[in-house]
Amino acid sequence: MLGLSLDKNMINAAVLSDNGEVLFDYQISTPADSYRDCLIAICNAFTAMQTEAPSYRPAGIALPGVVLNNIMQNSPLSWLNDKAIKQDLQASLGRDVVIGGYGNCFTLYEALYGAGRDAETVFGMHIDANCTGGLVAGGRSLSGANGIAGNWAHLPLPAPIPYELDGHACWCGRTGCLETFISAEGFEQDYYKITEIRSSTAAIASAATNSDIVAESALQVLEDRLGRVTAALITLVDPEVIVVGGMVGTIERIYRTVPRKWPGYVTVRDPVTRLLPAKGGEFSAAAGAAILANV
Ligand SMILES: [Zn+2]
Numbered sequence: 652m653l654g655l656s657l658d659k660n661m662i663n664a665a666v667l668s669d670n671g672e673v674l675f676d677y678q679i680s681t682p683a684d685s686y687r688d689c690l691i692a693i694c695n696a697f698t699a700m701q702t703e704a705p706s707y708r709p710a711g712i713a714l715p716g717v718v719l720n721n722i723m724q725n726s727p728l729s730w731l732n733d734k735a736i737k738q739d740l741q742a743s744l745g746r747d748v749v750i751g752g753y754g755n756c757f758t759l760y761e762a763l764y765g766a767g768r769d770a771e772t773v774f775g776m777h778i779d780a781n782c783t784g785g786l787v788a789g790g791r792s793l794s795g796a797n798g799i800a801g802n803w804a805h806l807p808l809p810a811p812i813p814y815e816l817d818g819h820a821c822w823c824g825r826t827g828c829l830e831t832f833i834s835a836e837g838f839e840q841d842y843y844k845i846t847e848i849r850s851s852t853a854a855i856a857s858a859a860t861n862s863d864i865v866a867e868s869a870l871q872v873l874e875d876r877l878g879r880v881t882a883a884l885i886t887l888v889d890p891e892v893i894v895v896g897g898m899v900g901t902i903e904r905i906y907r908t909v910p911r912k913w914p915g916y917v918t919v920r921d922p923v924t925r926l927l928p929a930k931g932g933e934f935s936a937a938a939g940a941a942i943l944a945n946v
Contacts, residue, residue, distance in 0.1 A: 654941025671764035711940030713756035749944035754783030756939030762787035765930035779897030878912025896929035
């Protein structure tokens with residue numbers, strides 16, 4: 652099975668065995684702001700996969716945003732919006748293509764073969780430069796009536812404190828969206844406001860581990876916000892597992908610190924939901940897209 656994912660920074664592609672094993676992977680930076688260059692890069696990725704493992708089954712492609720009436724909508728990559736991307740990809744690749752939401756594909760792989768494989772209900776949070784999500788129940792990805800099930804990123808931050816109500820304009824046109832607070836870019840921007848130093852999510856988390864008080868403070872704010880949003884998701888969906896991917900998902904301590912926030916926000920005394928790191932690394936969404944195209 653062949654799958655590919657595209658987000659703001661990377662194109663990841665994976666050849667997947669029928670039992671969920673990644674047999675071959677391929678990675679290249681996403682061409683900036685060019686639909687044509689993006690189609691070419693995707694074609695090159697499929698050429699590499701086809702050379703490695705010839706397959707004529709439908710190809711799965713995970714994209715940020717939603718395809719409704721064959722048109723791309725609501726994508727943080729503005730140059731993808733309003734494009735008939737499925738038709739264009741089928742013409743470019745010469746094969747059937749199934750498009751899935753990035754977060755849905757990420758969650759599907761993690762629910763079937765990754766961190767949530769022993770759970771009945773899995774909620775996925777992919778927290779990177781942008782944020783996406785998905786919901787899998789009984790091994791099935793739920794896309795919803797509008798194709799946006801599980802897309803938590805543009806809900807408002809729950810239980811905001813007064814200073815969190817100011818600003819935070821989002822690319823989607825609203826203000827105060829969760830993505831602007833807890834995405835890797837949001838976290839890095841918070842750190843910059845305090846220090847006037849540009850630093851990566853991984854570097855800030857590492858500095859916190861090494862007793863940098865400012866980094867520690869920024870990380871504690873992020874953890875509290877993650878606590879509020881995951882508590883809200885538990886209240887609404889009550890999944891057995893919440894799986895976290897992307898750059899923020901690689902911060903090891905959040906899996907200990909964030910569940911400690913839940914008792915103050917969740918209405919049951921001892922929530923048993925497990926918060927777990929994704930197992931598929933950068934290739935979960937590509938692998939999930941391959942599965943989606945072949946069910
Ligand atoms: Zn938004």
